[in-house]
Amino acid sequence: MKKHILFHLAAGLVLAMFIISLSVTLALNARFIYYGDIDRYGLDTVSGLTKEELRQDYLELIDYNSVFGDDSLDFPHFTLSDGARQHFKEARDLFLFFGWGVPIFGSLAAILALIARRKKYGPSYLAVASFISIVLPAALGAFALLAWDRLFVMFHEISFGNDLWLFDPAVDPVINVLPTEFFFHEAVAIFVLVISGGLISLFAYIKARRASED
Helix, strand or coil, rough: CCCHHHHHHHHHHHHHHHHHHHHHHHHHCCHHHHHHHHCCCHHHHHCCHHHHHHHHHHHHHHHCCCCCCCCCCCCCCCCHHHHHHHHHHHHHHHHHHHHHHHHHHHHHHHHHHHHHCCCCCCCEEEEEHHHHHHHHHHHHHHHHHHHHHHHHHHHHHHHHHHCCCCCCCCCCCCHCCCCHHHHHHHHHHHHHHHHHHHHHHHHHHHHHHHHHHH
């Protein structure tokens, strides 16, 4: 680790970014999370729409936030104010960053892993990736359990730098079917997936170290 510390730090960070990007993308496409919340919070009753209509709107949102999805957001059953449309666009930029991060960081991680193997740098980059992928989401997950509302606000303040995310239900009723509890469930899914990726990296590191000692 000490001999090639910069390489291992860089490779570990790249691998961690791949794990995070993949986790965000998988959580985005985990439709069952929102479908379950429709029943859990009676979103059909709140909105006056059927469950199928709410699913259609959510699928439109997933498509809009996907790498190869539609560039325009047109909910079948909701209209959007200019401010709401701008916020969804800014959120889309984040999702596209992680969406493109899957092939980009994944390819870079594979290349760096191959270099580490051929140059015999060792598997320490896996330890770096596991540390980042376990400690960070574990800390954020604990914070979310203790003060989700505060974390939710902090995330939006840091990520967007404006108040467009504060929807007025009278102007943009779509916010009524996107409760904070849904975003909490999405966050939990991301944390679990990232930590799982970190554990896989940790097990791979331990296995590689044992193999090198034999």
